[in-house]
Amino acid sequence: xxxDYTLHRxxxxxxxxxxxRAELNDEQFGAVTSSPGxxxxxxxAGSGKTRTLTYRVAYLLDQGIDxxxxxxxxxxxxxxxxxxxxxxxxxxxxxxxxxxxxxxxIGNRILRRHAxxxxxxxxxxxxDTDDQKSLLxxxxxxxxxxxxxxxxxxxxxxxxxFSLERNTGEALKDILAVRYPYFDSWQREIHxxxxxxxxxxxxxxxxxxxxxxxxxxxxxxxxxxxxxxYQQRFRHLLVDEYQDTNxxxxxxxxxxxxxxxxxxxxxDDAQSIYSWRGADMGNILSFPKRHDGCRVFKIETNYxxxxxxxxxxxxxxxxxxxRFEKDLRSSREVLGVKPALVPLEDPSAxxxxxxxxxxxxxxxxxxxxxxxVLYRAxxxxxxxxxxxxxxxxxxxxxxxxxxxxxxxxKDVAAFLRLVTNRRDEMSFKRILQLMPGIGNKGAEKLWSExxxxxxxxxxxxxxxxxxxxxxxVPKKAAKMWEQLGYILAExxxxxxFARPGDMIYSVxxxxxxxxxxxxxxNYENRRSDIEQLMAYASQFEDxxxxxxxxxxxxxxxxxxxxxxxxxxxxxxxLSSIHQAKGLEWKAxxxxxxxxxxxxxxxxxxxxxxxxxxxxxRLFYVALTRAKDELYLSYPxxxxxxxxxxxxxxxxxFLDDFPKEMVEEWNVSPRWGDSWEVDEPF
DNA sequence: TTATCCGCTACGAAG
DNA sequence: TAGCGGATAA
Numbered sequence: 001x002x003x004d005y006t007l008h009r010x011x012x013x014x015x016x017x018x019x020x021r022a023e024l025n026d027e028q029f030g031a032v033t034s035s036p037g038x039x040x041x042x043x044x045a046g047s048g049k050t051r052t053l054t055y056r057v058a059y060l061l062d063q064g065i066d067x068x069x070x071x072x073x074x075x076x077x078x079x080x081x082x083x084x085x086x087x088x089x090x091x092x093x094x095x096x097x098x099x100x101x102x103x104x105x106i107g108n109r110i111l112r113r114h115a116x117x118x119x120x121x122x123x124x125x126x127x128d129t130d131d132q133k134s135l136l137x138x139x140x141x142x143x144x145x146x147x148x149x150x151x152x153x154x155x156x157x158x159x160x161x162f163s164l165e166r167n168t169g170e171a172l173k174d175i176l177a178v179r180y181p182y183f184d185s186w187q188r189e190i191h192x193x194x195x196x197x198x199x200x201x202x203x204x205x206x207x208x209x210x211x212x213x214x215x216x217x218x219x220x221x222x223x224x225x226x227x228x229x230y231q232q233r234f235r236h237l238l239v240d241e242y243q244d245t246n247x248x249x250x251x252x253x254x255x256x257x258x259x260x261x262x263x264x265x266x267x268d269d270a271q272s273i274y275s276w277r278g279a280d281m282g283n284i285l286s287f288p289k290r291h292d293g294c295r296v297f298k299i300e301t302n303y304x305x306x307x308x309x310x311x312x313x314x315x316x317x318x319x320x321x322x323r324f325e326k327d328l329r330s331s332r333e334v335l336g337v338k339p340a341l342v343p344l345e346d347p348s349a350x351x352x353x354x355x356x357x358x359x360x361x362x363x364x365x366x367x368x369x370x371x372x373v374l375y376r377a378x379x380x381x382x383x384x385x386x387x388x389x390x391x392x393x394x395x396x397x398x399x400x401x402x403x404x405x406x407x408x409x410k411d412v413a414a415f416l417r418l419v420t421n422r423r424d425e426m427s428f429k430r431i432l433q434l435m436p437g438i439g440n441k442g443a444e445k446l447w448s449e450x451x452x453x454x455x456x457x458x459x460x461x462x463x464x465x466x467x468x469x470x471x472x473v474p475k476k477a478a479k480m481w482e483q484l485g486y487i488l489a490e491x492x493x494x495x496x497f498a499r500p501g502d503m504i505y506s507v508x509x510x511x512x513x514x515x516x517x518x519x520x521x522n523y524e525n526r527r528s529d530i531e532q533l534m535a536y537a538s539q540f541e542d543x544x545x546x547x548x549x550x551x552x553x554x555x556x557x558x559x560x561x562x563x564x565x566x567x568x569x570x571x572x573x574l575s576s577i578h579q580a581k582g583l584e585w586k587a588x589x590x591x592x593x594x595x596x597x598x599x600x601x602x603x604x605x606x607x608x609x610x611x612x613x614x615x616x617r618l619f620y621v622a623l624t625r626a627k628d629e630l631y632l633s634y635p636x637x638x639x640x641x642x643x644x645x646x647x648x649x650x651x652x653f654l655d656d657f658p659k660e661m662v663e664e665w666n667v668s669p670r671w672g673d674s675w676e677v678d679e680p681f
Numbered sequence: 682t683t684a685t686c687c688g689c690t691a692c693g694a695a696g
Numbered sequence: 697t698a699g700c701g702g703a704t705a706a
Contacts, residue, residue: 076695104696128696154700209696276694377693379697439683474682552696578694600693618694 015062016091024048024055031297032056036236036262038291040284043266044328045313045624046304046584050079053238053266054086060236061093068097069235071256075244075274077102077553079582083240099234103249105552107212112544114219114226123420123544125206126551130405131426132159132208138425138444139196145189153183153190162194166210167278169247204425213248220255231259241582242267242287246278254290263291269324270317273578273618275610281322302328304584306335308661309630313623315657320613339630341662343650345669347592347635351387353667354589357631358393358572361587366629368394370586372573374622376598380591381574388572397574404550408516408526409533413550415507416500419491420543422456431484434515437476445472461495464488483511500546501538504530577622588626593634594648619653632662 024032028048031041032055043049053072060070074080080101087095099106108126115122127135133155145152153161161180165172172191176184183190201207207215220227234256239245242265245253257263265287272281288294302310310330317323344350358371373395375381381397388395404410411434414427421427428450429443438446450456455467465485473481487510491503498506508530516523516530540546573585592598599615623630632654638646 102696212696273694277696379692382697437683441682576694602693 016058016093018055018058018062018090020055020059024051025301027297027299027301028052028055031264031299032059034264034295034297038257038262038294039264039297040242040287040291040294041264041266041297041299042268042324042326043299044268044302044326045271045621046302047299047328048301048303049240049266049268049299050083050086050582052299053240053264054083054090056238056264057083057087057098058090061091061095065236066097067093067095068099069233070098070238071106071234071236072098072100072238072240073106073253074100074102074240076579076582077105079240080105102552103252104209104212105548107216107252108548108552110216110230111207111212111219112548114223117223117226118215118219119202120205120207121421123205125204125417125421125424125427126212126548127201127206127208127426128405128551129156129159129209130410131206134426134429135200135204135206136193136197139193139200143189143193143196145193152186153180157183158190158193161190162197163210164278165194166214167246167248168280200425203423205421205423206426210248213252217248217252217255220252227255228259231256231261235261237261237263239263239265240267241271243269243272243281243284244274244279245283246274246280247283248278250280250283257291270320270326270617271581271621273581273614273621275614298326300326300328302330303332304627305330305624306332306628308335308338309623309626309628312339312630312657312661313620315661316623316653317616317620319653319656320616322610322613335628337629338661338663339626339632340665341654342631342633342665342667344633344635344667346637346639347383348387349667349669350591350633350635351383353633354384354591354631355387355391355393357589358388359391361629366586368570368572370627371588372575372580372583372585372625373589373591374575374577374580374625375591376577376600376618378576380597384574384591394569394571395574396571404553406526406529408512408520408529411515412504412507412512412530412533413547415487415491416503416543416547419488419497419503420547422458422462434512435477435480437474442472442474446470461492464492480511487511497543499538500540500543501534503543504534504537508534577618580625581621584625584627586627587629587631588622589631589633590622591633593632593651593654594638595651596648597634597638598651599653616653616656619651 020029020033025048028051031039031052041049041052043052057070057072061067072080072083074083084095084098084100087098099109101109111118111120111124112122115124136155136158140152140155140158157180161172161175164170164179165175168175172194173187176187176190201211220230237253237256239253244267253263253265265284267284269281269284272279272284275281288296305313307330310328314328342353344353354373358368361371362368373381373384385395385397404413411430414430417424417427418431425447428447432438432443432446433440449470449472453467453470455462465482468481468485468488487506490506490510491498497503508527512530513527516526520526537546540549575583596604598619599612603611603615634648634650636648638648
């Protein structure tokens with residue numbers, strides 16, 4: 001017989017004194033102050049979703065809930081950071097015990113604590129897409145598959161196949177049949193590659209991004225005692241962007257909630273744009289069914305956009321068949337200016353138009369911070385970047401290549417990964433291939449020597465220079481090889497780990513700086529990137545935490561360091577629509593609205609209704625980012641298309657709303673001068 | 682086996 | 697235009 005006993009912890013702080021009634025509208029108030037239990041909040045674009053969630057956290061704290069009982073899950077690091085900050089500024093409570101983060105980062109946190117139960121050590125490495133590709137290439141290479149006779153899927157295709165399988169829970173066989181019929185004849189081999197890949201990850205003590213979710217789920221399923229631990233701890237679960245959860249994420253929540261915790265899931269079906277990584281709108285639709293006594297709150301007042309923009313958005317999304325009927329009402333006054341529809345001759349004219357209009361808006365008093373250029377895919381920002389640069393307009397771009405995915409950053413990180421996880425095959429080989437005379441094959445050989453030597457799996461820290469006495473080191477590499485021993489020894493003084501920042505210093509000065517000078521023409525840039533990384537690293541005491549952050553933080557919102565002076569200067573934002581989700585600006589330029597660019601050509605070809613509807617939701621997300629002014633533009637000709645000069649059709653999404661909702665601008669060039677914009681009135 | 686050069690192709694979104 | 701795979705030189 002167990003006895004229930006309650007531990008009364010001292011309250012984490014005084015009441016916040018927030019007047020919830022006054023600071024929230026009725027719809028928000030209802031959700032924020034709802035009693036514990038299960039709740040689904042359907043919150044339209046711009047309706048104060050973040051506000052609702054952060055006030056909910058504040059409300060829970062005010063009710064005397066211990067911060068450590070709250071788990072706040074988001075999809076992006078930026079959202080996590082923003083919410084934590086807003087909560088911090090809202091309440092006087094100490095919230096350091098509150099867990100908030102992306103699903104992946106929370107998974108990582110849990111897995112580090114219990115890695116042993118799954119046959120890993122807590123210093124497991126995290127493989128990014130790049131590492132996954134190399135590992136898969138190595139797996140395929142070792143399997144004697146004759147890729148010459150018939151085309152075998154390339155590593156990046158394999159990555160998406162396996163990822164889709166794991167994130168949707170569908171069988172690989174079915175995924176192949178439906179999405180990759182042309183590889184169906186390789187079915188047996190693909191399954192073998194998948195299994196060998198899983199074994200290699202285990203052997204090398206590494207997890208990929210999908211593992212961070214799936215292994216957490218596995219941990220909970222196979223270890224009821226551990227699950228119970230977290231069920232007890234997290235009495236209040238809050239999930240942002242619930243419509244974008246995939247089967248693994250939704251199951252994780254359901255499992256955690258099964259112990260009787262409260263759950264508040266917030267989302268908007270019209271903004272579900274991640275099905276390509278397994279997101280399933282069905283999760284939000286069936287949420288009330290899966291959770292007993294679930295209450296549904298709808299928040300439909302839009303505070304963001306003027307009626308002209310909101311009506312256009314509503315009309316655009318209405319073209320989708322599968323959606324909840326929902327009409328957002330704008331709380332704002334009619335502005336009297338319609339969104340602009342701007343056809344332009346070609347991409348460079350489009351870039352010039354955007355740049356010129358940005359300057360005009362700034363003269364009218366709109367700060368650069370309040371403007372954004374959005375596009376479907378990163379490469380579509382190229383001309384605009386060049387134009388802004390040449391006109392001296394400062395911009396911040398959420399770049400396609402993340403900071404930590406650049407080769408030189410990954411090279412340096414490989415050293416740190418290797419000292420924390422000596423079974424890290426990818427890092428070991430990566431370091432070796434920096435040396436002259438060692439390529440793919442050489443690295444492979446030395447890796448197996450290294451494994452044979454036993455140092456890879458030894459319990460205690462190796463004497464590095466001695467441990468590296470391996471057979472088969474080419475003469476050309478001998479000098480650097482010796483140097484490597486010293487560097488690794490320096491990184492692990494007395495068998496413990498040096499500080500992350502010092503480790504990077506050792507790598508840079510001990511060896512990598514020479515490599516940079518020898519291999520790249522932009523040595524200075526790369527060196528300063530690494531110095532930036534060093535500065536960022538010195539905020540960390542714990543090497544494992546630093547490496548986790550490096551893998552989990554996108555350069556998009558977490559560019560390490562970020563030059564301080566630059567942060568003060570006013571900048572306009574360039575961003576993909578996916579990354580713009582949840583953000584807002586006074587003026588938004590949505591560019592490249594041409595069929596084939598947006599909607600994306602592959603989706604047009606696929607001729608799949610569901611995919612097209614998701615694309616349209618993406619369009620909707622873009623439109624609803626704008627508060628006051630919206631410019632929809634497209635180039636008529638694409639001269640840089642690889643099939644030569646191509647005349648483009650305007651995006652089919654532009655047909656989804658009546659022409660009267662926009663004002664068409666005729667832009668004509670004036671030569672020898674800047675472009676002139678003829679406004680109809 | 683590695684390093685380099687050259688022609689050909691494809692150009693999606695994120696943790 | 698970069699990023700590759702294949703061919704060739706070292």
